[in-house]
Structure formats: structure tokens, C-alpha cells
Amino acid sequence: MKQILPQALLDLIEEFGALPGVGARTAERYAYAVLKRDPKRAESLGRSLSRLHSRVKVCPITFALIDEDQEVSPLYEDSSRNKKLIAVVEEPLDIVAIERTGQYDGTYHVLGGAISPIDGIGPEQLHVPELISRIKKDGVEEIIIATNASVEGESTALFLQRYVQEAGLSVAMSRLARGIPVGVDLEYADQITLTHALEGRRSL
Amino acid sequence: MKQILPQALLDLIEEFGALPGVGARTAERYAYAVLKRDPKRAESLGRSLSRLHSRVKVCPITFALIDEDQEVSPLYEDSSRNKKLIAVVEEPLDIVAIERTGQYDGTYHVLGGAISPIDGIGPEQLHVPELISRIKKDGVEEIIIATNASVEGESTALFLQRYVQEAGLSVAMSRLARGIPVGVDLEYADQITLTHALEGRRSL
Numbered sequence: 442m443k444q445i446l447p448q449a450l451l452d453l454i455e456e457f458g459a460l461p462g463v464g465a466r467t468a469e470r471y472a473y474a475v476l477k478r479d480p481k482r483a484e485s486l487g488r489s490l491s492r493l494h495s496r497v498k499v500c501p502i503t504f505a506l507i508d509e510d511q512e513v514s515p516l517y518e519d520s521s522r523n524k525k526l527i528a529v530v531e532e533p534l535d536i537v538a539i540e541r542t543g544q545y546d547g548t549y550h551v552l553g554g555a556i557s558p559i560d561g562i563g564p565e566q567l568h569v570p571e572l573i574s575r576i577k578k579d580g581v582e583e584i585i586i587a588t589n590a591s592v593e594g595e596s597t598a599l600f601l602q603r604y605v606q607e608a609g610l611s612v613a614m615s616r617l618a619r620g621i622p623v624g625v626d627l628e629y630a631d632q633i634t635l636t637h638a639l640e641g642r643r644s645l
Numbered sequence: 646m647k648q649i650l651p652q653a654l655l656d657l658i659e660e661f662g663a664l665p666g667v668g669a670r671t672a673e674r675y676a677y678a679v680l681k682r683d684p685k686r687a688e689s690l691g692r693s694l695s696r697l698h699s700r701v702k703v704c705p706i707t708f709a710l711i712d713e714d715q716e717v718s719p720l721y722e723d724s725s726r727n728k729k730l731i732a733v734v735e736e737p738l739d740i741v742a743i744e745r746t747g748q749y750d751g752t753y754h755v756l757g758g759a760i761s762p763i764d765g766i767g768p769e770q771l772h773v774p775e776l777i778s779r780i781k782k783d784g785v786e787e788i789i790i791a792t793n794a795s796v797e798g799e800s801t802a803l804f805l806q807r808y809v810q811e812a813g814l815s816v817a818m819s820r821l822a823r824g825i826p827v828g829v830d831l832e833y834a835d836q837i838t839l840t841h842a843l844e845g846r847r848s849l
Contacts, residue, residue, distance in 0.1 A: 445720060445744050446737070447712040449693070449700035456690040461678045462671075471664045472697075473738055476710075480698035486660040489653070490691035493676075494684035496653035506680075508651045516649065533650070534677050540649050 450476065502575065504551035504568050506533045516540075516548065523547045525582040529572065529601065531555050531589055539587065547585070550575065555593035556600055564600060572601075573608050583613040590619060654680060706779065708755035708772050710737045720744075720752065727751045729786040733776065733805065735759050735793055743791065751789070754779065759797035760804055768804060776805075777812050787817040794823060 444451070450472055458468035475483050500507045500514035507514050516522060516536075526547030528539060536549050552567040575581065586601055588594035598616055605612060619637030621630050630638070648655070654676055662672035679687050704711045704718035711718050720726060720740075730751030732743060740753050756771040779785065790805055792798035802820055809816060823841030825834050834842070 445709075445741050447701045447710050447715075449697050449712070450710060453690075453693045453697055456686075456693050459686070460675045462674075467666075469738055469741065470666075473736070474665045475694065476697060476701060482660075482663070483694045483697050486657075487691040487693075487695035489657045489660050490679065490687045490694065493653050493657055493680055493687050497651045497680060505649075506651050506654060508653070511651075532677070534673055537649050537673065 502571075503549050504533075504553060504571070505536055505549055514549075521546070524579045526585070527572070527575070527581055527583075528585045528587045530587045531594065531597070535587065547583075552588070552597065555588055555591070555597040557593045557596075564604070567597075569601070569604060573605070573610070576605070576610050576612055581612055583615070586614065586616045590617075706775075707753050708737075708757060708775070709740055709753055718753075725750070728783045730789070731776075731779070731785055731787075732789045732791045734791050735798065735801070739791065751787075756792070756801065759792055759795070759801040761797045761800075768808070771801075773805070773808060777809070777814070780809070780812075780814050780816055785816055787819070790818065790820045794821075 446454075453472040453475065454465070454468045457463055457471045458465060460468075463471070475486070496509045497506055498509055498511075499505070500511075500517065503514045503517050505514040505516065517524070523546050527550050528545065528547055529550045529552060530536060530539070531552050531554055533551050536551070539545050539549075550568065550572050552569070552572075554562050554567055556562060556564060556567070576584070584601075584605070586598045588597045602614055605614060618641050619634065620641055621627065621634065621638050627635075650658075657676040657679065658669070658672045661667055661675045662669060664672075667675070679690070700713045701710055702713055702715075703709070704715075704721065707718045707721050709718040709720065721728070727750050731754050732749065732751055733754045733756060734740060734743070735756050735758055737755050740755070743749050743753075754772065754776050756773070756776075758766050758771055760766060760768060760771070780788070788805075788809065790802045792801045806818055809818060822845055823838065824845055825831065825838065825842050831839075
């Protein structure tokens with residue numbers, strides 16, 4: 442097909458198309474929306490992108506994302522947070538999800554992914570040793586394994602459980618409950634979720 | 646809620662969130678995907694955005710989008726395209742949709758929107774006068790009104806039909822067929838579409 446759109450627009454469509462879950466039509470829509478808006482806004486988005494990597498760094502203790510001028514995650518430094526309780530998550534955005542509940546007062550540890558032999562990700566690619574040394578240093582009493590409800594997330598949880606036990610650390614460990622999500626009709630729940638919901642039933 | 650993510654990432658999330666149909670979670674996912682990738686790719690997307698407006702211009706005849714170094718839409722200049730046939734569309738991306746069919750050998754005219762009194766868009770905001778002068782200049786014989794199947798698209802089609810007639814131009818005018826889209830079961834078609842499909846039925 443002959444080139445119908447200007448090259449600069451096609452370039453942008455291709456770049457948008459590389460974002461997760463963005464198909465050709467959606468990429469076209471995004472690029473055209475940017476073109477229709479004030480050029481200043483396109484430049485502002487361009488600048489945000491160009492400086493992103495230089496302005497974001499990783500906390501050396503929790504591996505959460507922090508500002509370039511911060512030493513440690515402000516959440517970890519916050520004296521009102523319980524340092525003896527750690528929620529172990531796969532990715533930094535998982536912290537945002539848990540914080541949204543407003544029900545958690547502990548700290549976090551970002552693994553940086555989940556164990557996935559197919560993708561060549563073993564425990565050595567994740568921040569597991571750092572978790573062990575943190576448990577010792579902070580005298581951690583409880584760990585909530587908050588990995589995803591995927592095969593990789595479950596394997597990672599199992600691995601962590603064994604790893605912490607073999608390290609001879611006496612720390613309470615738990616896993617986020619599996620069950621029916623709020624607002625979902627029972628008839629639409631898949632059988633594995635329903636099995637978990639039965640197993641994890643709570644007495645009234 | 647305390648700030649959990651670095652400011653540079655929050656800025657980018659906000660900018661992505663301004664794209665059409667992008668909610669907070671999707672914007673987070675895009676921004677984090679950019680952060681996880683090579684910084685070079687973020688810079689490249691940033692550059693594409695910053696130079697977009699300066700490198701795209703509008704064809705003064707068809708109002709399609711063209712490269713900065715082009716005078717007129719290459720599709721209009723293409724001698725194999727029938728200049729006496731014009732498809733009138735609302736937006737430049739509609740050209741891409743029609744070209745994808747590979748079934749159209751005429752040229753295009755982009756209105757730049759549809760008539761919408763609520764949004765303050767009347768015929769004077771659209772490239773209607775330019776269409777009339779083009780009909781005269783190129784000796785256009787047929788116009789296909791390919792506006793959207795929305796209320797605004799229909800009003801615009803009606804307006805154009807009357808406007809061209811009142812200008813005393815003898816040109817054949819048609820409208821894209823309304824009917825059941827391919828692959829859709831009859832029971833799921835809405836009643837207006839089905840009414841159009843009945844009215845527009847074709848004898849076998």
C-alpha cells in the first residue's frame with residue numbers, strides 16, 4: 442500500500458504501537474489525538490519521556506522506584522510504617538495497588554519480576570538475597586507474599602517460602618487470599634478461583 | 646495519599662492519561678513499560694512527539710495530512726487516481742480506512758470534522774467552500790459522502806447534499822451503505838442498523 446500518512450505521523454504510530462496492548466488502530470488514534478492538540482502538549486509529553494530514565498532510580502533497600510534526589514524510598518523511611526512487616530511484590534506498580542487500599546502499614550520489597558524458567562528468570566535475577574539480609578537487619582517478623590495469582594507468581598511464592606525457611610529465619614509468612622473478587626457473580630467465577638474460595642472459606 | 650511513585654513517572658502517567666480512552670491504570674502501565682525498556686526508545690518516542698507538529702502539514706487541496714516537504718497530497722497527484730470522483734470524509738484517518746479496502750480509485754476531501762451545533766461546529770468551520778471550488782475546478786462527476794454513521798455524520802451528509810444542489814452543480818452524490826457489518830449476527834444488530842439494512846436491501 443502506498444504511503445497515505447506523513448512519515449512523522451507514521452513514526453509516532455509505530456512508537457505508540459510498541460506500548461503494551463496497543464494495536465495499530467489504537468496507535469493511530471493516539472497519534473492523531475496528539476497531532477490535533479496544542480503542539481506544546483506534544484512537546485511536554487516528549488520532554489517527560491526523554492527525561493524519565495534520568496529522573497527515576499531504584500531504592501537500594503526496597504527496590505521501589507524513587508526520585509533521583511531521594512536516597513531511600515520515602516515509604517520505607519516513614520517512621521509510621523512498620524518495618525517488621527514486609528509485603529513482597531513483583532513490580533513497583535503493585536505497591537500503588539496495595540497503597541490504594543489504605544489498609545496496610547508495613548513496608549514493601551520489590552522482587553523485580555517472578556520466577557519464569559521460560560523467560561530465563563531464575564531467583565538470581567530477582568532481589569531475593571537482599572530480602573534475606575533485610576529480614577535479618579530489620580528484625581522482620583512477618584512477610585506477606587503478594588506476588589500475582591499467575592503460575593509464575595505462585596512458583597515464586599513457593600520458592601520464597603522454602604528459601605526463607607532454609608535460611609533458618611523464623612518469620613511468619615502469609616500469602617494474599619484467593620477467592621471471588623468483589624462484584625463478581627458466582628456463576629462467572631472460574632473453577633480454580635472457586636476452589637481457592639472454598640478452601641479459604643472463613644467461619645462466621 | 647502520600648506520593649508513592651517518583652514525580653517523573655507521575656508526570657508521564659498524567660500525560661498518557663490525557664490520550665483518548667486511556668484511564669489511570671492503562672496510563673500507569675504505559676509509563677512503566679516505557680521505564681522498563683531501553684532509555685533510547687523513550688528518547689526516540691520523545692523525539693517523534695516533539696517534532697510531530699513541525700513535520701506534518703495539511704494538503705491545501707484535499708486537506709489530507711502530508712509531509713512537510715510535500716506541496717500536495719501524493720494521492721491527489723497520483724495520475725492513476727480518478728480526480729472526478731471524491732470521497733468526502735470527516736478526518737484524515739478515515740482515508741486510511743478506505744484505502745485499506747483497496748477498492749477505491751478516486752480522491753479524497755477531508756472536511757475536518759462534522760457539523761455539531763453542541764460543539765459549536767457549523768459548516769463554516771469545515772472545508773466545505775473548498776469542496777465546491779474543487780468540484781468546479783476538477784470537473785468532478787461523483788461525490789461519495791463517507792461521513793461517520795453518527796448523528797453529526799448524518800447531518801453533515803444532509804447539509805452537503807443540499808449545499809451542493811443549491812450551488813447549482815450537477816454532480817452525482819451517494820452515501821456509504823448502512824447495513825449489517827460482516828461477521829455480526831442478526832440478533833445482535835440494533836434496530837436502526839437493521840432498518841437501514843432492510844431499506845437498502847439488494848435484489849439477487
